[in-house]
Amino acid sequence: MNDYVIGIDIGTGSTKGILADTRGTVVAETRRMHDTSFPKPGYAEHDADDIWWADVISICQEFAGRLDGHPLAGLTISGIGPVLLPTDEHGRPLRPAILYGVDTRSAREILDLSDRLGRDSILQTCGNNLTSQSTGPKVLWLRRNEPDIWARTKMYFMAHTYCVYHLTGAYVLDHLAASMCDPLYSPFTHDWVPGWLEQIAPGLQMPELKWSNEVAGHLTADAATLTGLPEGTPVAVGSVDAFVEALSVGVSEPGQCMLMYGSTMVAVNISDRAMIGPDLWSCSGLLEGTTNLSGGMSTTGSLTTWVGDLTGGGYAELTEEAANALPGSNGLICLPYFSGERSPIADPDARGLLCGLTLTHGRAEIYRSALEATGYGSRHLLETMRDAGCDARTYVAVGGGTTGGLWPQIMSDIIGITQQIPKVTIGAAYGDALLAAMATDHADTATRWNEIDREVAPNPGNQELYDECFLIYRGLYSATANYMHALANLQV
Structure with missing residues (x-):
C-alpha cells in the first residue's frame, strides 16, 4: 500500500489541495475560493485566519477522510509571496497580511531605504533593487504608519509559514522566500544581512x-x-507558490524557465x-545548490477576469470571440498596469491603458488585447x-491559462518561443506534494x-505584426508614465 502525501497551495483567489501517492499519482483534488481585500488603491490584503488557516484546515479535513487506510507520509504548503503578516509572540495576527508586489503602499519607504543604504550597495548585496515586491520596505511602512501594531510585533509570517507554525509550532522560513525580503537577506551568503536587519526591523525575532x-x-x-490528520505527520517547509509550481512541472535545472499563467x-x-538583476528578482532556490532569476507582472489573469466582469462575458464565450478577432486586436494595445507593475519596470504608480480604441472595437478586441498585453509584458520580462x-533554453508553461489554446498561442507568437505544456497543470499544490515526498525520503531532487x-510553437505569419506592436507597447509606457503617475495621485 503506497504512502500518501498532501500538497496545499494558498493563492490570491483560491486555495488548492492535492492528495497524491508518493509516485505522483493524484488521488484527489479540491479547492476553496476566497476574496482579496483592496481597502485602498495600491493596498492588497488577506485575513490570515479566515483565509489561509481556515482553508488549510478545511482541505486537511477533507483529505483525512480520503486516506482509506494509506499512511500519510507528509504535508507541504506553499503560498503567495512575499507577504508580511505581523503577529504577537503567540503567532496571533495583529492586522491583515500585506500582500506581495500587487500591494504598492511602501513606495516612499522604497525610496527612503534606497537612498539610506545605497542603491548599488543593495544591488550588490541582494541582487535586486528594492521594489513593491520587497518585504523590507513594507516592514518600515508598518513601523511608520502603525506604530502600535509594530510595538506588539514579535514574529512575522508568510502564507505558508503561518500555517506551518500553527500545524507544528516551528517558526521557520525557507531560503527562497527569505531572499524576497530585500534588503534583509542575501542570496549570495544564504543568510540575513545583520546590519540592515537591525536598522529596518529592530527587535524582530527572525525565523530559522x-x-x-x-x-x-x-x-x-x-x-x-483540528485537521483530522495523524499526530506526528512530518510537515515540510514549503515556499512561494510560483517557484513550487516550477518544480511541479520539472523545472529545477539551469537552463529551464517556467511561465506561470495565473x-x-x-x-x-x-x-x-x-x-x-536590477529590474528582476534574484533569489535563492527551493533546493540547496540552486538559485533563481525571476520576475512577475502584476495583472494578467485578474485583468481578463475584470474584462469579463465588466462586459458580462464568460471565459469560454470571450475566448471564442477573441480567437476570431484579428491578431493585434485590430490596432488596439493594452498596457496591463491595472495594479501598478512589478517586473521589469517596477512602477507601483503605473496604470492601465487601452490605446487605439475606435467605435468599431468590441469586447472581442478588448479581451484579446488583454491576452496580448500578457504576451508583450512577458516578452519585455524575458528579454x-x-x-x-x-x-533559458526550455520554456514550460503552467497554470489555468494554459488549458485553452488561445492564450498560449498568443504568448508564443509575441515572444517567439516554443512552450511545452505538461500533462498535469494542477499547479503549485502538485509541487508541494512532491516536496513532501522529498522531505520524507520518498523522492529525491x-x-x-x-x-x-x-x-x-510560434506562428511565423504573425511575427512581423507582433514585433511592430511590441515596439508600440514599449513606447506607450515611456510616453504616458508621467500622466499615469499624476492620475495615480488623484485616486483614492
Whole structure:
C-alpha cells in the first residue's frame, strides 16, 4: 500500500489541495475560493485566519477522510509571496497580511531605504533593487504608519509559514522566500544581512532558515485534532507558490524557465549561481545548490477576469470571440498596469491603458488585447532576463491559462518561443506534494512526476505584426508614465 502525501497551495483567489501517492499519482483534488481585500488603491490584503488557516484546515479535513487506510507520509504548503503578516509572540495576527508586489503602499519607504543604504550597495548585496515586491520596505511602512501594531510585533509570517507554525509550532522560513525580503537577506551568503536587519526591523525575532524540501516540524496533537490528520505527520517547509509550481512541472535545472499563467504572470529561470538583476528578482532556490532569476507582472489573469466582469462575458464565450478577432486586436494595445507593475519596470504608480480604441472595437478586441498585453509584458520580462545573463533554453508553461489554446498561442507568437505544456497543470499544490515526498525520503531532487503533453510553437505569419506592436507597447509606457503617475495621485 503506497504512502500518501498532501500538497496545499494558498493563492490570491483560491486555495488548492492535492492528495497524491508518493509516485505522483493524484488521488484527489479540491479547492476553496476566497476574496482579496483592496481597502485602498495600491493596498492588497488577506485575513490570515479566515483565509489561509481556515482553508488549510478545511482541505486537511477533507483529505483525512480520503486516506482509506494509506499512511500519510507528509504535508507541504506553499503560498503567495512575499507577504508580511505581523503577529504577537503567540503567532496571533495583529492586522491583515500585506500582500506581495500587487500591494504598492511602501513606495516612499522604497525610496527612503534606497537612498539610506545605497542603491548599488543593495544591488550588490541582494541582487535586486528594492521594489513593491520587497518585504523590507513594507516592514518600515508598518513601523511608520502603525506604530502600535509594530510595538506588539514579535514574529512575522508568510502564507505558508503561518500555517506551518500553527500545524507544528516551528517558526521557520525557507531560503527562497527569505531572499524576497530585500534588503534583509542575501542570496549570495544564504543568510540575513545583520546590519540592515537591525536598522529596518529592530527587535524582530527572525525565523530559522531552511530549504523548502526539509522537514519543518511534525503535526501537534492540537493540529491533529483540528485537521483530522495523524499526530506526528512530518510537515515540510514549503515556499512561494510560483517557484513550487516550477518544480511541479520539472523545472529545477539551469537552463529551464517556467511561465506561470495565473492571476499574475511569473517567469522563473533556474540558475546554478546567484545573479544580479536590477529590474528582476534574484533569489535563492527551493533546493540547496540552486538559485533563481525571476520576475512577475502584476495583472494578467485578474485583468481578463475584470474584462469579463465588466462586459458580462464568460471565459469560454470571450475566448471564442477573441480567437476570431484579428491578431493585434485590430490596432488596439493594452498596457496591463491595472495594479501598478512589478517586473521589469517596477512602477507601483503605473496604470492601465487601452490605446487605439475606435467605435468599431468590441469586447472581442478588448479581451484579446488583454491576452496580448500578457504576451508583450512577458516578452519585455524575458528579454530583460536574457540581458542579465539568463540563458533559458526550455520554456514550460503552467497554470489555468494554459488549458485553452488561445492564450498560449498568443504568448508564443509575441515572444517567439516554443512552450511545452505538461500533462498535469494542477499547479503549485502538485509541487508541494512532491516536496513532501522529498522531505520524507520518498523522492529525491532528481524525481520527475510530470511529463510534457504538447508543444505550442510560434506562428511565423504573425511575427512581423507582433514585433511592430511590441515596439508600440514599449513606447506607450515611456510616453504616458508621467500622466499615469499624476492620475495615480488623484485616486483614492
